Amino acid sequence: xxxxxxxxxxxEFLRFFESKGxxxxxxxxxxxxxxxxxxxxNAGMAPLKKYFMGLATLPGGSKRATSCQKCIRTPDIExxxxxxxxxxxxxxxxxxxxxDYFKEEATAWAWEFxxxxxxxxxxxxxxxxxxxxxEAYDIWTKRRGVAEDHMVRLGxxxxxxxxxxx
Numbered sequence: 609x610x611x612x613x614x615x616x617x618x619x620e621f622l623r624f625f626e627s628k629g630x631x632x633x634x635x636x637x638x639x640x641x642x643x644x645x646x647x648x649x650n651a652g653m654a655p656l657k658k659y660f661m662g663l664a665t666l667p668g669g670s671k672r673a674t675s676c677q678k679c680i681r682t683p684d685i686e687x688x689x690x691x692x693x694x695x696x697x698x699x700x701x702x703x704x705x706x707x708d709y710f711k712e713e714a715t716a717w718a719w720e721f722x723x724x725x726x727x728x729x730x731x732x733x734x735x736x737x738x739x740x741x742x743e744a745y746d747i748w749t750k751r752r753g754v755a756e757d758h759m760v761r762l763g764x765x766x767x768x769x770x771x772x773x774x
Contacts, residue, residue, distance in 0.1 A: 621701045629670070632673075635677050635678045647682075738762065
């Protein structure tokens with residue numbers, strides 16, 4: 609893909625996952641509807657809670673969705689404006705399965721999108737997995753061909769503490 613801008617990247621991502629059988633969902637409101645646990649939408653998957661919990665089904669009965677969700681950063685909102693890395697608004701691209709596929713397909717499609725659609729050089733990409741997820745590590749290294757020196761195991765993020773955020 610020849611780079612032309614963010615609008616094209618967003619559209620390529622959504623179109624790619626539609627080609628894999630995902631239902632394209634519009635961005636939900638930044639103020640959650642019928643959701644008492646959030647004041648603002650802070651993650652792309654937040655508006656999909658009803659599907660993850662089995663309380664609703666996607667249009668057409670699909671078990672796959674893709675979206676570009678508007679989000680507000682909230683965990684450290686008091687630091688917005690004090691550093692260059694603390695913004696408030698972002699869009700989160702996502703592909704979601706509601707009991708239809710898991711790591712095997714997700715990794716295959718992520719790799720295909722990055723290397724074939726976006727034409728990113730495979731040798732320049734690094735992949736992170738959760739520190740104890742040997743299954744995901746093996747899928748990336750043995751089935752996707754990612755070199756072990758391009759794999760990073762990460763643990764849980766430390767709790768956000770106002771005294772260490774800078």
